Amino acid sequence: MDLKNKWLIVLAVIPSTTLYSMDMSVVNVALPYIQGAMDASIEQVTWVVTGYMLSGVILMPLVSFFSSRFGRKNYYISSVFLFTVSSVLCGLSWNLDSIVLFRLLQGVGGGALIPLSQTYLAENFEKKEQGKAMAIFSLAIVLGPAVGPYIGGWIVTNYSWPWVFYVNLPIGLLNLVLIYLIIEDHPLMQRLKGKVDWLGIIFLTVGLGAMQIVLTDGQYKNWFSSSYIVNLTIISVIASILFIATELIIEKPAVNIKVLKDINLSANSFLSMVFSLGIFGSLFLLPMFLQKIMGYSAYDAGIAIMSRGLAMVISMPLAGRLFNKVGPKILVFIGFILSVISSIQIGSMSLNMGFWEVFWPQFTQGLGFGLIIVSLMTSSLITLENKNKIDGAGLFNLIRQVAGSIGIAVLATMIDNNTQMAHSVLVQNISGNTQTMLSLRRAAEIAHSSLFYPPVKKVLALINGMVTQQSTMIAFNLAFIFMAVCFVVSIPVIFLLKGSKSAKNKEESARITLE
Helix, strand or coil, rough: CCCCHHHHHHHHHHHHHHHHCCCCCCCCHHHHHHHHCCCCCCCHCCHHHHHHHHHHHHHHHHHHHHHHHCCCCHHHHHHHHHHHHHHHHHHCCCCHHHHHHHHHHHHHHHHCCHHHHHHHHHHHHHHHHHHHHHHCCCCHHHHHHHHHHHHHHHHHHHHCCCHHCCCCHHHHHHHHHHHHCCCCCCCCCCCCCCCCHHHHHHHHHHHHHHHHHHHHHHCCCCCHHHHHHHHHHHHHHHHHHHHHHHHHHHCCCCCCCCHHHHHHHHHHHHHHHHHHHHHHHHHHHHHHHHHCCCCCCHHHHHHHHHHHHHHHHHHHHHHHHHHHHHHHHHHHHHHHHHHHHHHHCCCCCCCCCCCCHHHHHHHHHHHHHHHHHHHHHHHHCCCCCCCHHHHHHHHHHHHHHHHHHHHHHHHHHHHHHHHHHHHHHHHHCCHHHHHHHHHHHHHHHHCCCCHHHHHHHHHHHHHHHHHHHHHHHHHHHHHHHHHHHHHHHHHHHHHHHCCCCHHHHHHHHHHHCCC
8 A cells, every 4th residue: 555545544543533532521521511401410420421431441342353243444434423423312312311322322333443543554554654653643542532621611611512422423424434435454354254252242241341330430439338339349350250261262252362462462551551540640630639729720720731732742743753763662661751750740749839830740741641652552563463453452442441440540549548648647737726726616615705706617617628728739649659650660561562673573584484
């Protein structure tokens, strides 16, 4: 395929990749409006987000199976069509049950888009060109969730919440035309026939479904204090074990988990877990921190966080150009070091910091994240044979997505627990002053002094508010330090990564052996 057609493939896969990534976060801003329209509780309306993530995660490892059954291009077109139609139906929803159902269908369509797009790029670009292609592709994956809240906020402010879904229609239709005209299946690709691995599909669905619900609802249910969460966890573990055992034994598994024996793919998948913790954790923590603790408006918080996106726009094309020259090890190593530095900087913040003290650590983090994601996306499939690339893409993106959910759940729990612990310690440290104020309050109560008691009560409330604010600040600092530690302990795995030169040598060795 000539170079012109190769870059047309990039043009064809970008819209679907951006839509699926953006729809993970764009709806979050509209949830209060959907809650009011559907007369639902907060816990109920979160299923609008959970349903989308749930079905998308389950579909990712099954992309290879459905592609081999129906043809990859046919499956790609069907997925984009289902995603687009479901988006419109979400906007037309008449109650909570209907919108959750349509979001589930939207996830079914969307879950296949990133693995399929990544596979087409890996197959059609030579090793030396993949870095540049993956840089553009990765930009769509990463920036989609980042800009989603701002796009969603603008839409619901100027129009209404259904337009958050309707906006997908023109882009989806354009994407269908591009795929039909540009995308072609590999000429050696064969259709899979015979028995369907229903048992594996059922175990996968139950295992991943139960796990995603645990990660989403765990915090609201006080985790393992709830029998509901405990039972779902047991179901998830048992189903996952049965799934792995089934896929290893059966002759034609629905999910070829044996591709994870490839050390390069496994190393990339592990590092993508740590990266997902960093990027999804930051997207979760920073807006809440800046608005809740620092008193930033939504607009100011967005400007401060936008520095990370700006830095990624700079570093991702750079990583694409350098990948073939220096390989993934150096780029990912530099990216991890920058991520450690920025996480420590953010973890050292205080309530007295200024705007630029937020801006520059985010910029540093963005530079690191850009180098990491492009290198991992490019390197992950580079040592796999063409027939196994789609299996690898499905599992790589599944692990990345699940790791993001786990990271958010862990960090949210850490914030709650550490806030309580820090509050308790700070209260003990000021117990002398607090005791004095309590004595004054008791004296005022005895004297029934209307002039004295209200001011004392206000002072006590002010002290408690300051303690709570400092406690939350400490909890957020610890969360970012935890992220820094995760990056540090993962650095040795970087040296297992393979670049284009290693893959080329492997191919040449295999060809010599055959001859």
